[in-house]
Structures are given as structure tokens and as C-alpha cells.
Amino acid sequence: MLLKDYLPPAIANTRIFSTLLNAEQLEIDTLDNSIQDIVNQCFVNTATWGLDNWESLLGISTDHSKDINYRRTVVTAKLRGSGSVTVNLIQNVAGSFSNGKVAVIEHPSIYSFEVMFVGTIGIPPNLSDLQDVINQIKPAHLAVTYTFLYTQWSKVKTTTWATVKTGTWDGIINGRVI
Numbered sequence: 001m002l003l004k005d006y007l008p009p010a011i012a013n014t015r016i017f018s019t020l021l022n023a024e025q026l027e028i029d030t031l032d033n034s035i036q037d038i039v040n041q042c043f044v045n046t047a048t049w050g051l052d053n054w055e056s057l058l059g060i061s062t063d064h065s066k067d068i069n070y071r072r073t074v075v076t077a078k079l080r081g082s083g084s085v086t087v088n089l090i091q092n093v094a095g096s097f098s099n100g101k102v103a104v105i106e107h108p109s110i111y112s113f114e115v116m117f118v119g120t121i122g123i124p125p126n127l128s129d130l131q132d133v134i135n136q137i138k139p140a141h142l143a144v145t146y147t148f149l150y151t152q153w154s155k156v157k158t159t160t161w162a163t164v165k166t167g168t169w170d171g172i173i174n175g176r177v178i
Helices: 015-040 051-058 068-080 087-098 127-137 169-173
Strands: 102-107 112-121 143-149
Touching (some): 068 127, 087 112, 087 127, 127 143
């Protein structure tokens, strides 16, 4: 919103009004930015300094050394993890950590379930945090196992040395090089 747009051009373009409106416009823009910043803190996906409040509200320990997107993921997972524990809930929580598709396979006869990462290859970088969240939301009598996908040898054996020589073995098996 520009203040000078509310005045007739004959008045808005005079030297006195122009100087006055420019100074006031700076203050209004600062207020608009501050209001938008506060609104952003109300949503996990846009929160920055407000993540401290989200973490405190959910009982998550704040660690400013961690990446902001990682902290948002933990808060989102904790928010998704409230309520009755269902297969969908566990899939949503695990999916928020892996940024991919997750399948949850129940094994009721042996009181366990399996979290299978089917949308990404390799181990998610923050697996220990996912395990902590899953352990917090799952019923205590159920065991959990984690299954990961890796690059199959049939994909690797047709690859030339020129393709993979700049990568690492870890990059090959986790599908980042091929």
C-alpha cells in the first residue's frame, strides 16, 4: 500500500507532501514486514525464530546448531504424532523425516511392525531422530524394525567406470551416483 496513491497527484507530488509521505511510507513498510513475520511464525513451514516456541510447546529440546528445515521436520513429525497410533500416523511421521514414501507393515502375531522406506534409496540422514519419535508414539508393547532400499547390483554392473569414478561406494549403494 502506497500512501501517495490515496492523495490526488497535485498534492502527493509536491515537495513537502512527497518528503512527508516517503518518511511515513518507510514506517508503514516496516510495520507490514513485522506483521508478516509474526504471521509466518504461526505456521511451522514458515517459522524461523518462532520454532523455539513450537519446540517448547511440544516438549522438543531446542538445538540452534541444527538446520532450520530439520527442526521444522521434527516439529511437524511431533504434531502429526499426536492422537491414536495408526498405520497412517506412523507413515505420516516417517514420511516427514524421509521426504519420501514410507510403507508400514504390521506383524501382529509377533507384536511388531516394520517401517519400510520405499520412496528413497539408502538410510535417511536423521534416522536416529525418527527412531526417537516413533518410540515416543508407538505402543510400548510393539517392536519396530526399519527396512531400507539400496541400489541393486543389476543396476550397478551395467554402469561404466567413467560414470562412477567421481563418486563413493556409499554414493553408489544409496543411488546418488548412478
